[in-house]
Amino acid sequence: MSAKQTPELALRHGFRFPDLYDRDGLVRLDGVFLEHLRERSPDLHGRLVAARHDPAAVPGKAESELIIAVAPYLEDFVGELFGIERELRAHQAKHAVLAPLFTAKRRFVQKRVNAFTPEQLAAIDPVAVAAEFEAITQDPLTEQSYAEHVSRWLEAEAAHAPQLKLAAEYAAWATRTPEGQAKHAKGVLFKLPHKLDMNRLVPVVQLTVNGTSQFAFGPDRHRHREGFHLTDPGADLTGALDQVSYCIKCHHQEKDSCSTGLRERSGVLKTSAFGVPLNGCPLEEKISEMHEVKGDGYSVGALAVVTIDNAMCAATGHRICNDCMKSCIYQKQDPVDIPQAETRTLKDVLELPWGFEIYGLLTRWNPLNLARPYPRAATGKKVLVVGLGPAGFTLAHHLMNDGHTVVAVDGLKIEPLPTDVSGVDPLGGRHPFR
Ligand code: SF4
Incomplete structure (x- = not known):
């Protein structure tokens, strides 16, 4: 949030910014949310509380239906907490x-x-x-x-x-x-899925140079790179919603192979044309459910669905991993471009006022996470995580939310960001972001 737009973060319900980093504050926040839900939908409130009581007993389809139903209430509550109801309505x-x-x-x-x-x-x-x-x-x-x-x-x-x-x-x-x-090359309405040719997945042209065959992209696919600047802006809202609409929301049939893997009738994982097992998302992210919530216009709700299993989604998205796409139910035509939909969902939230704070909050408090809606009580255990690649920082995140004290080191020199950018000072004090 730019200081020019809103100099002070004024949270509702008597919360202060440091409360969002404190377990007691998050437990209290969860209680206020549950009350918010109970007032608006006693039935949903009852189902959520019962499901949290014994998450392992909730069948997958019932869990999907529950989190999809709760997500809009969570979005309303977050909008109210941060005082951004008007901006959220405009985005919806x-x-x-x-x-x-x-x-x-x-x-x-x-x-x-x-x-x-x-x-x-x-x-x-x-x-x-x-x-x-x-x-x-x-x-x-x-x-x-x-x-x-x-x-x-x-x-x-x-x-x-x-x-x-x-x-x-x-x-x-x-x-x-x-x-x-x-x-209509830049639009979505008249662009239809293509049949896949597994031997020509990348659209190259064949050239003969000095008597040798070469493959190259046509000039329309060339991108000029300047330093480390990104050359791929990612999908805009229209492009992402086009993918969300293309998805047939397989969780309704419990066949969301993008999340859980594509299987033979026998239950054995299928393999791709190249012999690679189609495992689906390594984190079993609830992709189909995210698409449903995003398609209904709830970006904060959709991001909350993502963060249940993939809280570090800022490091995944469309530039990192596409294992989900490879296992999409569409095996003979273009798969759903899930990473673009996920990246856009995150960006849509980040572009809201206090969007970074909202995303950060959802990594610690997420009422859609039945097993761990807020961090567990301190265990007194201290853990050293060595290496801060995607596996290392994801592990650190889970260990912290499981109540352990974590210190992490990496081979690269990691400079602390300025306090107003990171929201934390060198002594661990919490501060509003710039
Ligand atoms: S992304 Fe593909 S596999 Fe996943 S729910 Fe949508 S259509 Fe089904």
């Missing part, structure tokens, strides 16, 4: 605005574009079709306007048959011709 509204894109893609574009023969496709005049669409709708033809009109027409399909025929012609041209694909 962005999801609602984009929703027609994914409805139109799923219910119309994907279903209609293959009905055209090559001859019919060649006969489509995109300029004339677009002009007619704009004349009918009195709107410029953009992906958003197309999706909104088509979604409305689909509500009374028979009455809008001519309009839908025109829209189908445009969709066929946009998805199946090189010109249409080039025009």
Whole structure:
């Protein structure tokens, strides 16, 4: 949070910033949340308390349903705690605005574009079709306007048959011709999943240089790197929600292979075309559930689902690991780009006022984590973690939340960040972030 925007963090319910780092403070916070939930949904409150009493006895599907149901209440509570209700509502509204894109893609574009023969496709005049669409709708033809009109027409399909025929012609041209694909290369509405060729997973072009074959990316995929600056901005909200919508939320059938691995009927893990076992996410992150909550517009709730199993998600996401994608139920066409959806979910929270503090809080207090909603009482044990790669810092995180005192060392020289950036001074005192 920039000091210019909000100089002081004023938490509600009588909490102070250091309380968010103190076990007693987090236990108290959890109690206030449970009361918040009980007032709004006594049934959900009862189910959550019972599930926490014996987490091991809760079947996987019931746990999924419970955390998905509680997540919006958690988001409301966090918004209230940090005083950002207005910003959260505005962020949720962005999801609602984009929703027609994914409805139109799923219910119309994907279903209609293959009905055209090559001859019919060649006969489509995109300029004339677009002009007619704009004349009918009195709107410029953009992906958003197309999706909104088509979604409305689909509500009374028979009455809008001519309009839908025109829209189908445009969709066929946009998805199946090189010109249409080039025009909509930056959008999501007319981009359909491709069949996978396991021997050509990377789209390279073959060149012959000095009589030798070489593979290279086409110029459209070249990226200029400047120092250590990132060359991949990641998906924006539209791109991430496109993936969330593509996901079929397999946890409902207890077949979320992205999380738990892709198995034969016998229960044995399947292997990829390259003989690699399809284990799914090494952390068994609740991906399908995260997608459902994110798709409903709750980014804080979705991040809370992620942090149950992957609290250090800032170090995973789309640049680090894609074991989940490899085990996605879609094995013959593009898998769901889960890391992009996860990264966007984290970024959406970080971009909220006090977003960093909210993410940090969810790594210590997470009511969706049935087994350990807040750190366990101090055990008196001291642990030295040697090596602070992803495994080391994740281990340190779990040990700390299990009540142990942790000291960690790494071969690299780790400089402490300035207090207003890290939120902690060299003596362990807690301070609001810049
Ligand atoms: S990401 Fe793939 S495997 Fe996972 S829930 Fe979605 S469709 Fe199913």
